[in-house]
Amino acid sequence: MVKKPRNLKHIKEDNKRTVLLSIWKEKAISRAELSRISRLNKTTVSNLVNELMQESLLKESLATTSEKGRKPIILSINNSQSFFFAVDIKVGLIYMALYDLAGERRNLITIKKENPHLNPEALIDDILYQLEGLCRQNGYDLRSVHSIGVSVPGMIDLSTNEVIFSPNLGWHHVELGEIAERKLPSWIRFQADNDANLALEAEIWKGDNIPPRTSTVFVSVNRGVGTGISFGGGVYRGNTYGAGAFGHTIVSADGPVCSCGQRGCWERYVSVQKLITDYYGEEGETKDIDRALSLIRLRFLDGDAKAKKVIHEEAYWLALGIANICLSLDPQLIIVGGYIRRMWDLLGDSVTREVQRRLSACSKGNIKIVGSSFDGWENLEGAAILAMSVELPFQF
Numbered sequence: 001m002v003k004k005p006r007n008l009k010h011i012k013e014d015n016k017r018t019v020l021l022s023i024w025k026e027k028a029i030s031r032a033e034l035s036r037i038s039r040l041n042k043t044t045v046s047n048l049v050n051e052l053m054q055e056s057l058l059k060e061s062l063a064t065t066s067e068k069g070r071k072p073i074i075l076s077i078n079n080s081q082s083f084f085f086a087v088d089i090k091v092g093l094i095y096m097a098l099y100d101l102a103g104e105r106r107n108l109i110t111i112k113k114e115n116p117h118l119n120p121e122a123l124i125d126d127i128l129y130q131l132e133g134l135c136r137q138n139g140y141d142l143r144s145v146h147s148i149g150v151s152v153p154g155m156i157d158l159s160t161n162e163v164i165f166s167p168n169l170g171w172h173h174v175e176l177g178e179i180a181e182r183k184l185p186s187w188i189r190f191q192a193d194n195d196a197n198l199a200l201e202a203e204i205w206k207g208d209n210i211p212p213r214t215s216t217v218f219v220s221v222n223r224g225v226g227t228g229i230s231f232g233g234g235v236y237r238g239n240t241y242g243a244g245a246f247g248h249t250i251v252s253a254d255g256p257v258c259s260c261g262q263r264g265c266w267e268r269y270v271s272v273q274k275l276i277t278d279y280y281g282e283e284g285e286t287k288d289i290d291r292a293l294s295l296i297r298l299r300f301l302d303g304d305a306k307a308k309k310v311i312h313e314e315a316y317w318l319a320l321g322i323a324n325i326c327l328s329l330d331p332q333l334i335i336v337g338g339y340i341r342r343m344w345d346l347l348g349d350s351v352t353r354e355v356q357r358r359l360s361a362c363s364k365g366n367i368k369i370v371g372s373s374f375d376g377w378e379n380l381e382g383a384a385i386l387a388m389s390v391e392l393p394f395q396f
């Protein structure tokens, strides 16, 4: 296909996106600095800024500097007009929070669920109920909430918001988008995405791990394992939104049965539930994940042999799967997040050493492996970015 030449209107829209996202990422910036970062001339920047101000997306203020002379005018995102609701569905736990357009979290709700197999109709009712409650408590008009972004541990069709498969929630072909459209107020847009993809989006837009154009895989280790893939631009989702299912690649053909129905999936060896159950035995199934991980961590630091053994095994299996990812995709960077991030200082070095050892025979083995920037909040942050993308030109 012959590529159409870009016309002036397209170029202007691209420049406007660049200006808006530069201000969003920098938080507060002068016009001169904006011109330098965006590589647009001062007149173009000034015209675009004026348009964005008329659209109430930006605001101006005087710089708070102690230097004498004229204080420069600083631009920032107008965070008082629009709000966005982020929902992070984990297995047995849901986080919800309101964010403003500058990407700041205003408050947080934590809901524990006895039964991890959620009823999708009740879930959407609950989301609306909690959102209305937060608006009432904080004096926000529900009409100022533009959209809801939802992080789901499963495979999502982004065009319809159908959850194609979420083994850990017990969902198969759940039409979440249709339910949301029926139940939510007409002005509130709804968008869901896979949790690991959103974790990677959060790293791309708000984290400090990924230099521009870096091929990256985000490995999210919770009760299940998901991965988000970027070849240096946006997130790669695959032909049918199924990319990144490394958690269900088989590492032992006769291994334990997985929630997906297969045997010996990687996630059966590295999930935090496996780590907790290895330490506590069967009673680990009923433990609160946060508390159980904190205790295992403390015991490891006290020199407890069993804690050392389970963390050593976790590092071994984590490294095995990461080496498989490196052999398949050869990325520059691996980011490890999810609950296991809380153990990263205990197992990160062993994981990196073991991955390098496994790769030494058939690759240059110069992979960089780091913990996530968000200490477990990457799914919620990603869901907020997804929600904000109705106003801000993040590319999903």
Ligand SMILES: [Zn+2]
Binding pocket: 247, 248, 258, 259, 260, 261, 262, 265
């Ligand atoms: Zn599986």
